[in-house]
Amino acid sequence: MTADEAKAQLDERVREMMAWHFSDETGCPFWLDWKKSVGWDPREEVKTYDDIVKFPHFQDEWLRDEKNERFVPNAYKGRPFNVFETGGTTGLPKQRVGWEDYKHDYEQFSHQLSDEFFPKGGNWIMVGPTGPRRLRLAVEHLANFRGGSCYHVDLDPRWVKKLILRKEMDQVERYQAHVMEQSVEIIKHRDISCIFTTPKLLASIGERISISGHGIKGCFCGGTSMTPEYVRFLQEEVLEGKAQFVPTYGNTLMGLAVSIPEELKDNNYSVTYYAPQPRAVLRIVDPEKTEITKEYGEYGRVELTTLSHEFFMPRFLERDEAIRRKPHAKYAWDGVGDVRPFGALTGKVIEGVY
Amino acid sequence: MSAPHIPILRQGRVYKSLDVQTVPKLGTDEPAAEISFACADMIKYDLYKMGSARAALKKFSCQELVDITKRAGEIFLNDDLPVGTEGALQSPEDYVLSLASTSGLPHALIRMNMKRLGGIFADIDVIFRGLTRGLDWAVLDKGYGEQGGAPVSFSATTSELAVILPSNSPAVNALWIPSIAMKVPVLLKPGREEPWTPWRIIQAFIKAGCPPEAFSLYPTQHDGSGAIIRRAGRVMLFGDDSTVKQYENDERIEVHGTGYSKFLIGEDEIENWEKYIDTIVESVSANSGRSCICTSTIVVPKYGDEIARAVAQRLAEIKPLAQDDPNAKLSGFANPMFAEWINEAVEKGLKAGGATDVTAEFREGERFHQRDGMNYLQPTLIRVESFDQELAIREFLFPFASVVECQQAEMLGKIGFSLVVTAVTRDIDWINQLFDCPHIDRLNIGNVPTNRIKWDQPHEGNLFEFLYTRRSFQIAEIA
Numbered sequence: 001m002t003a004d005e006a007k008a009q010l011d012e013r014v015r016e017m018m019a020w021h022f023s024d025e026t027g028c029p030f031w032l033d034w035k036k037s038v039g040w041d042p043r044e045e046v047k048t049y050d051d052i053v054k055f056p057h058f059q060d061e062w063l064r065d066e067k068n069e070r071f072v073p074n075a076y077k078g079r080p081f082n083v084f085e086t087g088g089t090t091g092l093p094k095q096r097v098g099w100e101d102y103k104h105d106y107e108q109f110s111h112q113l114s115d116e117f118f119p120k121g122g123n124w125i126m127v128g129p130t131g132p133r134r135l136r137l138a139v140e141h142l143a144n145f146r147g148g149s150c151y152h153v154d155l156d157p158r159w160v161k162k163l164i165l166r167k168e169m170d171q172v173e174r175y176q177a178h179v180m181e182q183s184v185e186i187i188k189h190r191d192i193s194c195i196f197t198t199p200k201l202l203a204s205i206g207e208r209i210s211i212s213g214h215g216i217k218g219c220f221c222g223g224t225s226m227t228p229e230y231v232r233f234l235q236e237e238v239l240e241g242k243a244q245f246v247p248t249y250g251n252t253l254m255g256l257a258v259s260i261p262e263e264l265k266d267n268n269y270s271v272t273y274y275a276p277q278p279r280a281v282l283r284i285v286d287p288e289k290t291e292i293t294k295e296y297g298e299y300g301r302v303e304l305t306t307l308s309h310e311f312f313m314p315r316f317l318e319r320d321e322a323i324r325r326k327p328h329a330k331y332a333w334d335g336v337g338d339v340r341p342f343g344a345l346t347g348k349v350i351e352g353v354y
Numbered sequence: 355m356s357a358p359h360i361p362i363l364r365q366g367r368v369y370k371s372l373d374v375q376t377v378p379k380l381g382t383d384e385p386a387a388e389i390s391f392a393c394a395d396m397i398k399y400d401l402y403k404m405g406s407a408r409a410a411l412k413k414f415s416c417q418e419l420v421d422i423t424k425r426a427g428e429i430f431l432n433d434d435l436p437v438g439t440e441g442a443l444q445s446p447e448d449y450v451l452s453l454a455s456t457s458g459l460p461h462a463l464i465r466m467n468m469k470r471l472g473g474i475f476a477d478i479d480v481i482f483r484g485l486t487r488g489l490d491w492a493v494l495d496k497g498y499g500e501q502g503g504a505p506v507s508f509s510a511t512t513s514e515l516a517v518i519l520p521s522n523s524p525a526v527n528a529l530w531i532p533s534i535a536m537k538v539p540v541l542l543k544p545g546r547e548e549p550w551t552p553w554r555i556i557q558a559f560i561k562a563g564c565p566p567e568a569f570s571l572y573p574t575q576h577d578g579s580g581a582i583i584r585r586a587g588r589v590m591l592f593g594d595d596s597t598v599k600q601y602e603n604d605e606r607i608e609v610h611g612t613g614y615s616k617f618l619i620g621e622d623e624i625e626n627w628e629k630y631i632d633t634i635v636e637s638v639s640a641n642s643g644r645s646c647i648c649t650s651t652i653v654v655p656k657y658g659d660e661i662a663r664a665v666a667q668r669l670a671e672i673k674p675l676a677q678d679d680p681n682a683k684l685s686g687f688a689n690p691m692f693a694e695w696i697n698e699a700v701e702k703g704l705k706a707g708g709a710t711d712v713t714a715e716f717r718e719g720e721r722f723h724q725r726d727g728m729n730y731l732q733p734t735l736i737r738v739e740s741f742d743q744e745l746a747i748r749e750f751l752f753p754f755a756s757v758v759e760c761q762q763a764e765m766l767g768k769i770g771f772s773l774v775v776t777a778v779t780r781d782i783d784w785i786n787q788l789f790d791c792p793h794i795d796r797l798n799i800g801n802v803p804t805n806r807i808k809w810d811q812p813h814e815g816n817l818f819e820f821l822y823t824r825r826s827f828q829i830a831e832i833a
Contacts, residue, residue, distance in 0.1 A: 169580060169584065170584070173584065200395070203395040203398075203399075204395075206399075207398060207399060207402065227372070227373055227393070228372040228373070229371050229372040229373040229391070229393055230393050230395070232372055233393055233395060233396050237396070237399060238395075238399075268372060269372060
């Protein structure tokens with residue numbers, strides 16, 4: 001696919017989604033009411049992705065303050081939905097409803113994985129936040145989709161964040177050790193080929209056992225930003241250069257942006273992520289004037305637009321910043337590189353807790 | 355010399371990180387050094403492997419390591435040594451210039467600290483004997499033996515001595531140097547503006563024949579320091595009272611905090627107070643007043659005003675000079691904000707009443723002073739009405755002291771924790787009380803500046819007792 005073809009595909013997707021989400025037959029009450037309140041019809045005015053700036057930034061508070069039923073498209077009315085949560089260290093968490101999106105996203109992701117390092121039929125272990133998160137079902141679906149089963153070890157990031165806020169670092173380490181003990185037992189005593197976990201938990205498992213020495217060939221990682229040095233450490237020392245490290249960037253609201261693991265070393269471990277376009281689009285924007293896209297090579301705030309039949313979310317400003325990177329032969333659209341917490345150089349951010 | 359790249363040392367192995375930060379020369383954008391930063395998890399991984407570093411040191415006898423340490427001292431003071439990763443060499447003069455460029459320390463002060471560090475290397479045998487109370491070093495080689503006719507055996511409490519070093523005082527490296535002769539490897543986290551001294555000491559040790567595995571150097575961020583503090587077997591760190599409090603019940607951690615060192619004159623000697631002004635001035639101002647062993651409170655039974663004026667007049671002669679001026683004794687602040695914060699704290703104390711800045715009359719200009727792109731605080735002597743005044747017992751990173759009047763009989767009840775106390779007296783009863791006083795760490799009787807310390811005696815803890823524990827043992831004949 002060329003960059004022009006990718007753009008045409010995205011524009012077509014935008015028109016399709018405007019028609020879907022702003023038609024009375026298929027759209028959800030939230031967006032239909034919104035259309036009435038603003039007095040213009042996105043079906044008429046948003047014809048390409050460039051027109052998406054006509055929408056205001058999606059506020060994730062809406063996912064907490066509005067009832068979930070208001071986000072159910074009329075086309076799905078009457079079908080019970082999954083509720084997936086994000087955030088929620090204190091108070092009511094933000095919730096997103098869904099049906100099949102996570103399956104689509106992770107099946108699409110599965111096609112990007114190497115069969116050598118993520119063997120078909122191999123079992124998986126997921127060590128990380130399960131509970132009400134989309135990830136828990138998604139990783140299990142990924143394992144099943146590739147012909148394997150999935151073991152789980154839970155970690156509650158909300159509790160960890162509270163401990164960090166209280167500066168109870170000893171408790172953080174104890175809790176981490178508790179999670180590790182469970183993980184190591186499973187890895188030691190079950191046949192496991194692939195792992196999903198967060199960078200810090202991966203390092204923590206590697207402190208206790210040789211991950212590749214216990215048969216794990218591939219590690220799909222996500223959850224927090226990673227510096228190039230940290231990626232190098234995980235690949236070369238934690239995975240001992242034997243298992244493949246596949247960093248991803250994503251959340252409950254997007255799906256998975258993927259990297260190109262085989263090129264990590266050549267790029268000095270600077271990771272570039274490509275959104276699952278056209279289902280979701282990442283744009284690097286000027287934080288002061290968000291309608292402006294930053295130039296290639298420049299840092300800016302990450303803006304996410306999700307364009308699925310189940311969920312429409314225009315121009316959500318992530319709490320991250322990244323470098324705008326050029327399209328790649330494998331992914332013919334912009335990438336986002338060296339993701340880090342927004343304002344990382346100016347303010348204190350609790351990030352990377354698990 | 356172009357800006358060298360200071361790498362991470364992982365048991366002596368050079369590691370260039372992808373996380374590189376540039377340290378500029380103070381007051382400029384010109385780079386002084388590029389520094390490789392280690393991530394916290396890497397340090398945690400390496401800590402598991404420190405046993406092999408200790409094994410490398412244990413191949414040497416203590417006597418051999420003492421000899422190596424002595425040779426390393428000569429090399430540290432005189433030789434060109436590798437700096438960075440590109441094969442560049444650093445002469446002793448280059449070292450002075452590099453450290454001055456990032457720390458704000460005057461050249462003369464750096465040379466004085468070099469000499470002081472050189473003394474630690476040279477006196478390692480005396481220090482070793484002092485800290486072990488005359489132990490035959492062969493006991494550590496063999497694992498057991500005799501001391502004073504009694505059977506003794508010592509085992510190491512750790513495979514590494516980790517030290518979180520500050521940026522403002524090269525002389526604190528003196529604290530870890532003896533660890534090598536005691537066969538315990540070091541893991542150092544340098545201050546951001548001061549990688550120079552630990553790096554040069556390490557290179558000197560290696561050139562002298564010490565196994566490189568004994569040295570790990572991790573420039574790192576707060577999370578890396580946290581990992582070291584939580585995971586290392588023995589840790590030395592530097593901090594304020596809150597840091598001391600935080601770790602007071604953790605036997606792995608020795609915090610070197612504020613010293614609140616004091617200079618006391620007894621009632622029997624107070625009429626001779628003029629004889630002690632030189633010593634007081636040195637005690638307050640040595641090393642630009644930055645050491646915990648510098649006097650911060652002067653306690654006298656009478657003549658408080660006269661003594662304050664005499665000391666203030668002398669302190670006011672210490673002025674901010676060019677860094678390369680051989681007479682420069684006052685250091686600028688690497689972090690310019692520190693000078694402002696400290697100055698605000700002093701002003702706040704003065705506004706509270708009951709305190710007078712006696713130096714204001716004698717010094718040129720304000721306490722806060724800018725020169726050559728750096729912030730300075732000029733020496734300050736405060737006359738306080740009582741111990742209750744908030745500046746009476748305070749310690750700052752510049753030559754600062756208060757003078758307070760107090761009856762001799764009440765002094766020991768008022769002074770609180772004091773790292774060093776110099777008491778000028780011949781009064782045997784009072785001397786006995788001073789020796790009994792539990793909150794005095796180091797005690798000098800007579801006209802001894804508080805900043806002159808002997809390293810063969812414990813300093814905020816005994817390094818040998820920190821690194822080794824005595825075990826009971828019996829060895830029987832096997833029939």
